[in-house]
Amino acid sequence: MKVFTYSENKQISLELIAFAKEHGSDSICAFAADKQMAELLAVSGANEVMYIKLPEGTLKEDIADSIAEVVKSEPKACVLVGSTRRGLAAAARIATNLDTVAISDVKDVNTDNGISAVHMIYGGKLTVTDKASGHYTVLLVSMGSAEPLTQGASSTNITEGIYVAPASTAQVIGHKSKPAGSTDINSARVVVCVGRGVEEQEQLDDCFALAKAIGGVVGCSRPITEGDNALMADEPYIGSSGITVKPDIYIGIGVSGQTQHSMGMIGSKRAVIINQDPKAPFFRKCDYGIVGNMNDIVPVITTALMSVNK
Amino acid sequence: MKVVVCCKFTPDIEDIQVTPEGGIDLTNALWSISEYDLQAVEAAAQLVNEAGGEAVALTICPENIRSTRYTKDLMSRGNLLTFYRIVNNDFYEADVSVLAKILASAVRKIGADVILFGEGSSDRYYRQTGMQTAAELGYAGINFVDKIAFDGDELILERNLEDEIEEIRVSLPCVLSVASTINTPLVPGMRAVLEAGKKPVVDLDIADLDIGSRPAAAIERIRRDIPPEPNRLKIILEGTPEETAAKLIAALKNDSVL
Numbered sequence: 333m334k335v336f337t338y339s340e341n342k343q344i345s346l347e348l349i350a351f352a353k354e355h356g357s358d359s360i361c362a363f364a365a366d367k368q369m370a371e372l373l374a375v376s377g378a379n380e381v382m383y384i385k386l387p388e389g390t391l392k393e394d395i396a397d398s399i400a401e402v403v404k405s406e407p408k409a410c411v412l413v414g415s416t417r418r419g420l421a422a423a424a425r426i427a428t429n430l431d432t433v434a435i436s437d438v439k440d441v442n443t444d445n446g447i448s449a450v451h452m453i454y455g456g457k458l459t460v461t462d463k464a465s466g467h468y469t470v471l472l473v474s475m476g477s478a479e480p481l482t483q484g485a486s487s488t489n490i491t492e493g494i495y496v497a498p499a500s501t502a503q504v505i506g507h508k509s510k511p512a513g514s515t516d517i518n519s520a521r522v523v524v525c526v527g528r529g530v531e532e533q534e535q536l537d538d539c540f541a542l543a544k545a546i547g548g549v550v551g552c553s554r555p556i557t558e559g560d561n562a563l564m565a566d567e568p569y570i571g572s573s574g575i576t577v578k579p580d581i582y583i584g585i586g587v588s589g590q591t592q593h594s595m596g597m598i599g600s601k602r603a604v605i606i607n608q609d610p611k612a613p614f615f616r617k618c619d620y621g622i623v624g625n626m627n628d629i630v631p632v633i634t635t636a637l638m639s640v641n642k
Numbered sequence: 643m644k645v646v647v648c649c650k651f652t653p654d655i656e657d658i659q660v661t662p663e664g665g666i667d668l669t670n671a672l673w674s675i676s677e678y679d680l681q682a683v684e685a686a687a688q689l690v691n692e693a694g695g696e697a698v699a700l701t702i703c704p705e706n707i708r709s710t711r712y713t714k715d716l717m718s719r720g721n722l723l724t725f726y727r728i729v730n731n732d733f734y735e736a737d738v739s740v741l742a743k744i745l746a747s748a749v750r751k752i753g754a755d756v757i758l759f760g761e762g763s764s765d766r767y768y769r770q771t772g773m774q775t776a777a778e779l780g781y782a783g784i785n786f787v788d789k790i791a792f793d794g795d796e797l798i799l800e801r802n803l804e805d806e807i808e809e810i811r812v813s814l815p816c817v818l819s820v821a822s823t824i825n826t827p828l829v830p831g832m833r834a835v836l837e838a839g840k841k842p843v844v845d846l847d848i849a850d851l852d853i854g855s856r857p858a859a860a861i862e863r864i865r866r867d868i869p870p871e872p873n874r875l876k877i878i879l880e881g882t883p884e885e886t887a888a889k890l891i892a893a894l895k896n897d898s899v900l
Binding site: 421437465501503507509546580581598620637 | 655656658660664666737738739742765766767768769770772773774776777778780781782783784785786798799800801802803804805806807808809810811812813816822823824825826858859860861862863864865866867868869872874875876877878879880883884886887888890891893894897899900
C-alpha cells in the first residue's frame with residue numbers, strides 16, 4: 333500500500349519514512365513544505381518527495397488540503413502524520429477531507445490484513461487496535477517511532493505539488509521565541525518527577541537540587557503545568573497523553589500516580605515514590621515508597637547522595 | 643458575538659473498570675466536565691465580557707448527564723446562557739468523525755461566531771474533535787490557543803507550539819481549541835450555582851439536525867487488550883528521613899541502577 337508522510341518537524345519526518353519502511357512499505361511519498369526539508373527527505377529513504385510551496389503568511393498545517401488531494405488520487409493509502417501540535421491540526425483536516433479519522437498516539441501498526449493501528453485509551457487502561465472502515469488510514473505518530481535511515485543511500489526526485497487553499501484559514505502575523513525546553517528528558521538516566529503535591533517554588537528548588545545530586549533531570553506530571561500561574565507552566569508532562577520516559581530511576585515527588593501519568597513512566601527500571609498521602613495510588617505501583625512530607629525527606633536524600641558521590 | 647463552547651462530560655479515568663474481555667464498565671464512575679473544557683468555558687466568559695454577546699454550551703452526552711447536578715456544575719461557570727445537549731448513550735465510544743459531524747451540524751443550527759474547545763478530553767485526549775469539527779464546518783481551526791485578543795472584527799491569537807509562539811490573525815467564524823495554560827478557571831460561587839439551575843436546557847435531536855441520522859463510523863475497533871501490570875517491588879521504606887535516605891540509596895545501589 334502507498335504510504336504518505338508529513339511532519340513540519342525534520343527529525344519526525346525522517347522517522348516517519350523509516351517507520352513506513354520498517355512496516356514493509358516500498359512506496360513512500362514524503363511531503364515537505366520547505367525546499368531544504370524536501371532535499372533532505374530525498375536522500376532519506378523516501379521513494380518520492382513532494383514539495384508544496386505555501387503562500388507567504390500561511391499556517392504550515394495549511395498543507396493539509398494539498399496532501400489530501402494527492403492521497404485521493406490513490407485507491408487506498410495510509411498517511412502518517414507527526415504527532416506535534418501542528419500535526420494534530422493537519423491530521424484532523426486531512427482525515428476530514430478523506431472522510432475518516434486520524435488515530436492519535438499510534439504505538440504500533442499491523443499490516444497483516446490491511447492497516448490497523450495500536451494505541452492506548454483511558455489513560456492506558458486499555459490497548460485497542462483500530463482499523464479504518466474506508467480506503468484511507470490517517471495515523472498520528474510521535475517522535476521516536478523509528479531510527480532514521482542512513483542518508484545518501486540513493487536519491488529520489490523532488491516533484492512540486494499543487495497548493496490547494498483551504499476553505500477558510502488564518503494569517504500568521506508573527507513569531508515569538510519560547511524559552512528552550514529544559515532538558516532532554518527522553519534519554520535521561522534519572523528522572524525526578526514533580527507532581528501536584530509540590531506547591532511552592534522552594535519545594536521545586538529542592539527537587540531540582542535532588543536531580544542535580546543524582547545526575548538526573550526534572551520532569552513533571554500534568555496538574556503542575558496547568559493554569560496561568562502554574563509552577564512548571566508549559567513544560568512537557570509525563571503521561572500516556574504526554575511524553576514517555578524510560579529512565580533507570582524514576583523518582584516521583586508529590587505525584588499521586590493516576591493511570592494517565594503512570595503509563596508515561598511504565599518503562600522505568602526502578603520507581604521511587606515520595607508522597608505525603610499513604611493512600612496515593614502510586615504506592616501500589618512503585619518499587620520503593622516513602623510516606624512523608626517532601627520538605628523533610630527530599631533535602632536529606634540530596635545531602636546523602638552528595639556525600640556518597642564525594 | 644455568539645460563542646459556543648463544546649464541552650464533554652467524562653468519567654473519571656481512575657473509575658473506569660476494564661472487563662476481562664476488554665470492555666469498559668462505567669457503573670461506578672464519577673462523571674464530571676472534562677478538565678480541559680473548564681479553560682474553554684472560562685475563555686468564553688472572557689470573550690463575551692470583552693465583546694458583549696452571549697456564550698452557550700453544547701455537549702454530546704449519555705443519559706446520566708441529564709441529572710441537574712451536571713447542568714448546575716456546567717452552567718454555573720463562565721456566564722453561560724443556554725445548555726444545548728445531544729443525549730445519546732451510544733456516543734460515548736463513537737469515533738471523532740461521528741462526533742465532529744454531529745457537533746458541526748448542531749453549531750450550524752445554534753449559530754456561532756466563535757466555537758471553543760478544550761485542548762483534548764480527559765478520557766481519550768485524542769485532540770482531534772475541535773479541529774475535525776472546524777474542518778467539517780469549513781471554518782478556520784486553530785489549536786493550542788494560549789491568548790485571544792480582539793482587533794475590530796477579527797481575533798489576534800497566540801498559539802503555543804512546541805518550539806515557538808505563533809501570532810495569528812483570524813476572521814470569524816472560527817474554531818479555537820484552547821491550550822490548558824490559557825487561563826485559570828474561576829470556581830463558581832454559591833449564587834452562580836443556584837442560578838445555574840434556572841438556565842434553559844435545550845435537547846437537540848439528531849433527527850432535527852441537518853445530518854438527519856447518525857453518521858457512519860470511520861473506524862472499526864478490531865481488538866481490545868488489557869496491558870500487563872508492571873512488575874514492581876512495592877517496598878515501603880520506613881524510619882527517620884536519614885534512615886530512609888540511606889535505605890533508598892543502598893537499595894538502588896543493590897539494584898545496580900545507582
